[in-house]
Amino acid sequence: MRVNCIINGKNRSFDVDASMRLRELLELNGNIAVRDSDDNEGFCGSDTVLVDGVPVYANLVLAGEVEGCEIRTPDGLADSRHLTVIQQAMIDAGVVQSAYNAPAAALLLTWLLENNPNPSKEEIKDALSGIFIRDAGYEHYYLAVKLAREKMESGEYKTAPAPSFRENLKIVGKPASKIDGPQLVAGEKAFVEDFVDPHSCYMVVLRSPHASAYINSIDTSEAEKVEGVVKILTAYNTPDTHYMQAGQGNPEPSPHDRRLFNLKVRHVGDRVAAVIAETKEAAEQARDLIKVSYEVLPAVFTVEEAMAEGAPLVHNGIVEYRSGAPADLDEYNSKAGDPREGKVIYQFPLHADIHKNIAASNKGGIGDIEKAFREADAVVERTYQTSQIQHTPLEPHVCFAKMEAGRLVVVASTQVPYHVRRIVGWVTGLPENKIHVIKTRVGGGYGSKQDILVEDLVGYASYVTGKPIYYRNTREEEFIANSTRHPMRVHVKMSGKKDGTITGIFMEVCANTGPYGNHCLTVPMNSCSKTLPLFKCENMYYDLKVYYTNTPPAGAYQGYGTPKGTYGLMMAMAELSEALGCDYKEMVLKNHVEEGYMLEILKGLGEGREGNVVPVGSCGLREAVLKGCDMIQWGKKEVSDDPDWKIGKGFAMIMQGSGLPGLDHSEAIAKLETDGTVILNSGGADLGTGLDTISAKICSEVLCMPLEKITVVSGDTDSCAFDTGAYASSGTFFSGNASLEAAKLLKSMILKEAAFQLGEKEEDMFLVEPGAVKSKATGKVLTYAELSHTACSGTGHGQMIAHGNFVTAASSVPYGAHFAQVAVNVRTGEIKVQKFYALQDAGTPINPEIALCQMYGAVMKSIGHSLYEDMKLDKNGKCINANMTDYGVPMITEAPEDFKSVLIDVNDDYGPFGAKSISEIACNGAAPAIGMAIHDACGVWLRDWPMTPEKILKGLGKI
């Protein structure tokens, strides 16, 4: 049918079919900012447009229905060089981060202010009620509206978007526009889907309906007859190469326990076949024609089932070691099962035992724990259980790959471009110089894009077919075929004295890694290594085991295992304080570490090797606790007017790391261009968190030049130098420090060259703004443009190029404390988070407005994990809530009524300009703070996630 409409003021006419969605029509029209993140669920709001002035979800409107309508799309607001006041205010408020939904949010706020120039907080909340924001939270959207209104009314902001830090610095520590903000908020090309070549092939994956089964045969004959099918990949025509998908330093502390396709499927959703076809429809049709014969096997879904005597084994093949093989390996392998089990290959021993479903284990500690328990005034012993959580990035896992000039080009939404290159190299057999990974903007990662979950297959498929291939997970596949947060059982035994001294802590952690061992050691290790060092306790012991099961896979998730370890330890500490009759706050103040305290516990807590024993460095923990207690009025009992609602308070100490000392590695190359501008090639992977802006600001600060004269190119394996990637909170500390090293070296090169060109002494040279060298001796000034032009003029020394390389053994640990006030309805079990205060020491926050939003976003995620989110499996291991509506992510409606993020001002000795990490740590506090507050409100200890109204009612004995 023919449809005539007006799109962003222009008359348009299309032929559409009955099933075409308005979003698809707009995509055809080039309105790429109208995106899809929920497969027509009408939930996330990435597809928001205005039809005749009313916001609607374009995926829920058929194209044939818009005849005669006027449509406005986010990209119709402005281009990146001419942003609207609202778009700019969003950047300045810090909410434009991974930004997959930023254009849609800009459209909604534009619509709001056009119709209501002076909206209340409730009206802003209502306008944003249909849009899901996972990265930056919602709090600074209110600020963005305020800033925009101020600018509209008076031509300038009256409100500072964020506090500033470090008076001696010009740009570091000050709010400044995120350098990729304009591109992102305007909805311009940014994400993988925007860079797919026309006429590329499409790939779809056939997935296992069984949680555990051997594949007897796969018949693709009918599927191959479908017109347009290019290739069908299965276990029978792909390499017998065992590898793993975790993006970690090489050699990895994760077992190589999978192939591209296995002959044993190990979870519902596991790969069985991939169809590459000229169209998506042909690929889907062919997929439905593939016939697979399975031998269904019994499965295990919990650690309790996995550890049971005689439990079905998830892996029962041959075990190999790249190093450190045990002497009895041949005997061990004599018990291997069916050849279809494949292999498990360890890079080094992980203390695993696949015959007991143990993927990895570790234990250790300090002091005499049994003596501590014997001599204590009170001992509590509790078990805490966390659930399986999905990252739900708005942009699903997606990849485009093609062969170009004999090389494989992989366009990826990844946190780890260099690990992608290495692992794609393994499965294709190509050397790294034949693979070019291009990281685009990342529309939400949160750890899930630290794993190479689609690039391996898409890269291989493109390599063997020679075709350009595009693949994108459905939302359901995001749940069933991706990595998730490990469910964990954290058993804590803690002892103390009546004066509040904690004398002993024992943690037993049982983690569920699912069918494959991505991050199976490192994530659970964090539940101990990023929690026990909070305590000034001489007797601490940990024992962790990680089990294979047949659930959807687990992997990296923002915070790794720390949110779960923190939940267990802090809740147990609160329970111990109750048993001892001590005030919890006083107990915290008595037992937390302080600067200089030697962390002996770290010795056994390395990532697969011995850890560094170091003293506590910069530490804002005590200030965070004291300030937060004042803010929430700790000790004051709040009373509701409604007797059914009881109010309580809780808080938790938190810590994380800033990358992995001794393991992480970052590099950057700073080049002075011939006009005096700088291009910084950073190996770092900005996943929306502002890392590129950090690199640019560092460069700007060191080189005394404006931010706009610095361009950062990052995440491109051809043009940038190696970086381990953005995980473990390494971005600011490692990649930022590499940029700092490069900038410092470029500065010294500039001074030296200026001295040469001026014929003066190098020690008389110094940098002046805006990008020039001045002589103390003669007062002469040489601009960078003049300097560089001469150097590259044919007779000079050539272009100034500085290479920064950063590795360290130093740890810069961020600390903080999170506070919650909740109301619990003792009649219905309902829980409301009334107040949440997040106080964190991030060292020098280089981008303070972005840092605050990352705290809001991470807290919102962990409120979701604590109260709502839970992947539910049926008895056959199928996830029954694999969609956004039933899964339960928090939206603006779930945000605390009073929500504050506060940056504690502490300078760090090792971070770039004193900076530490900010984002991951913010995932750690909500669960224990809320759990304690619930107990304070109604007397019920909820020891498992999610903490639901039904569990409250059970705890109260009402059901």
Added chain:
Amino acid sequence: MAEKLIIAQSIEEAVSLKDSSSIFLAGGTEVNRLDSPCQAEVLVSIGRIGMDLIDETDAEIDCLKGKKKGRFIRVGAMCTFQELVDSFSVPDYLREACLFMSSRTKRNMATIGGNIASARDDSYLLSTLIACGAAVELNCKGKKHVYGVCRYLKEKKNYPDSLITAVLLPKKEMTVASKRYANTASSHAAVTVSVSYSDGKYRVGAAVKNAGVRRLVEVEDLINAGPVSDEEISKAVKLDLTDDMFGSAKYKRYLLGVTVTDLMKKVGGKK
């Protein structure tokens, strides 16, 4: 996946186009959503046929227990949730029920008629409409019927080609209150309960996930007879409740009991 989309220009055209191969397409939030059970070869879009006025009318409605006459607020079936939220012509209780749909963007699309026709067990509106004694005006192949909502839900399958053209809300002294329980505001509801008080009697509607949506006459009989406890109300509920991902049967039953009691307090009436 639909093969044909027809944009009806009038009620008459829409009704004449409807047959077993087609379904009506109203706001699109149900028919066009992921995994919708509402699938057909032909979609008859009713977005252009009006049916979006709010006025008053006298009507005689067919209920399960006979006919009733009265004065009604007549709400066009294509009124969106947000139009109802913004309207001064509809009772507060309907506005409150429309706000159970937390997404403003979705409220801009979803229609009152579409929500009733989809008859979901997590419906945003049906328990409220049942409690207030609302009726639906149907056009069935040109013939007009006015059925009480309960009767419509019970006999819906007998009128597969009927189009809801309007919803009738009793224009009389009445208080209505509703309560919705869901994991998050954007999740599907586990339980929605509504209680009205009018003419000295309580009326109760409920939508319970995987158990259905209906008037709880057994509860009404109990609470209209005299003071009762939460537990007695819980026990009286004859819905076939199940353990599922929305909660245990025990939990849902408990909620029904306490919520009916709470809503009775809210709507006033007998002590």
